[in-house]
Amino acid sequence: MLNLKTNKLVFIIIFFISFLGIFIRAYNINYDNFWFDEILSFWVADPKISIIESWERHRSIEQVPFLYNLLLKALFEIFSYNVFIGRYLSLIFNILSIFFIIKTSRLLKKNNSYIFSLFLLSFNVYLISYSQELRAYSLVLFLCSTVIYYFFKSIKCHQEKKFNLYLLLINSASQILMIYSHPFTLIVYFSIITVIAIKYFKFN
Numbered sequence: 001m002l003n004l005k006t007n008k009l010v011f012i013i014i015f016f017i018s019f020l021g022i023f024i025r026a027y028n029i030n031y032d033n034f035w036f037d038e039i040l041s042f043w044v045a046d047p048k049i050s051i052i053e054s055w056e057r058h059r060s061i062e063q064v065p066f067l068y069n070l071l072l073k074a075l076f077e078i079f080s081y082n083v084f085i086g087r088y089l090s091l092i093f094n095i096l097s098i099f100f101i102i103k104t105s106r107l108l109k110k111n112n113s114y115i116f117s118l119f120l121l122s123f124n125v126y127l128i129s130y131s132q133e134l135r136a137y138s139l140v141l142f143l144c145s146t147v148i149y150y151f152f153k154s155i156k157c158h159q160e161k162k163f164n165l166y167l168l169l170i171n172s173a174s175q176i177l178m179i180y181s182h183p184f185t186l187i188v189y190f191s192i193i194t195v196i197a198i199k200y201f202k203f204n
Helices: 002-026 036-044 051-061 067-079 083-108 113-122 125-130 137-159 165-179 183-203
Strands: none
Touching (some): 036 051, 036 067, 036 083, 051 067, 067 083, 083 113, 083 125, 083 137, 125 137, 137 165, 137 183
C-alpha cells in the first residue's frame, strides 16, 4: 500500500514538473519579434523557392550545416510560411530532448534521481530561451540527447551479449544527423569514440 502511494506521488511530481516545463516553453513563444539570426533562418527556409536556392542562401550566410533550415523549410511547406509557426519546430525538439535525457538518466541510475534531472532541465533558463528561437540549438540538443541515450542502450545490449539491428541502425542514423546539425556535435561523437576505445583496450 505504501509503495503504491509512493509511486502515485512520484507520478504526480513528474507530471507537474513536466507540465510546467512545457507550459513555460510554449507560453508567449511568439511574444518577441524575430532577431537578426532568426530572420536569416526564416529567409533561407522560404518554401516558395527550391531546395537548391535555399541551400545557396544558406551557404552565403550560415556557418552551420543545412539540416535545421531544411526541416524548417519542410515545416513551412506543410503548414504555411508564417512567422508564428517556425518557432514551434524548436519548441518540439526542445521538449523531446528533455524526455530523452531523462530516459538516459533512468538508464544509468535505477532510482528517483532522474526527477531532479527533470527539474533542472525543465526550468533551465537557457533551454527555455533556445526553445523559443528559430535557430538550430534545440535540434542540436535533441540529436545529442538521442545519440547519448542510444549509445548507452547499445552498451547495455552488448553487456547482455545481445545483438539488436534496430538499435544499431537508429544509433548510426542519430549520429549522422547529429553531425549534420552543428560542428560542435563532433565533441559528442569523438567522446563516444574515446569511450569505446577505452572499453575495448582496457576491458577487451
